[in-house]
Amino acid sequence: MDFFDFVTSTVALIGFPLLLFLLSFLWIPKAASGNTSRKKTAPEAGGAWPIIGHLRLLGEPQPPHITFANMTDKYGTIFTIKLGVQRALVVSSWETAKECLTINDKAFATRPKLLSAKILTYNYAMITSAPYGPYWRQVRKFATIELLSNH
Structure with a gap:
């Protein structure tokens, strides 16, 4: 009986405020911050x-x-x-x-910079996740000429 009381009191003291804190992010309006220099x-x-x-x-x-x-x-x-x-x-x-x-x-x-893409593609080194720029153009040229052609 003592262990059950300990668990319920722990959940009540830690779990309930944590749940309220997480749920507060869903109901806080974004416009209430008062930031007038927002991008259109x-x-x-x-x-x-x-x-x-x-x-x-x-x-x-x-x-x-x-x-x-x-x-x-x-x-x-x-x-x-x-x-x-x-x-x-x-x-x-x-x-x-x-x-x-x-x-x-x-x-x-350009593609969005996601943490998962950074980890899985060796710091955006693969053609599928590389941002638009000189490296992407070079990799695209290499893939077109060497991999996707009959040459």
């Missing part, structure tokens, strides 16, 4: 679940392009969705897509 970002589509984001919308009976068309009608021609915990930009007008792929191509060509 595209609006995020509503309805994202905490861990899976908007992935449940892509698994509906209707095709994903119909889902994106409905979201475009609601949020505009450019918006963000969450694929898991990562944010993805959705562009549905050809003018904006052309601007993203010609004028701002360097900003869109």
Whole structure:
């Protein structure tokens, strides 16, 4: 009986405040920080679940392009969705897509720097995780000429 009392009191004293602390991050509004020098970002589509984001919308009976068309009608021609915990930009007008792929191509060509990619790919040394730059161009040229050609 004494051990049971010890466990319940330990859970009550440590577990409950820890749970409240972790849950407080879900309900604190981001705009309450008062930071007025925030970067402008595209609006995020509503309805994202905490861990899976908007992935449940892509698994509906209707095709994903119909889902994106409905979201475009609601949020505009450019918006963000969450694929898991990562944010993805959705562009549905050809003018904006052309601007993203010609004028701002360097900003869109690079990959996110994730800790897992850094560890698994030897400090971003593999072509699949290397950031856009001279090293990536050299590795791409090598892979195209030596690995993917009939030469």
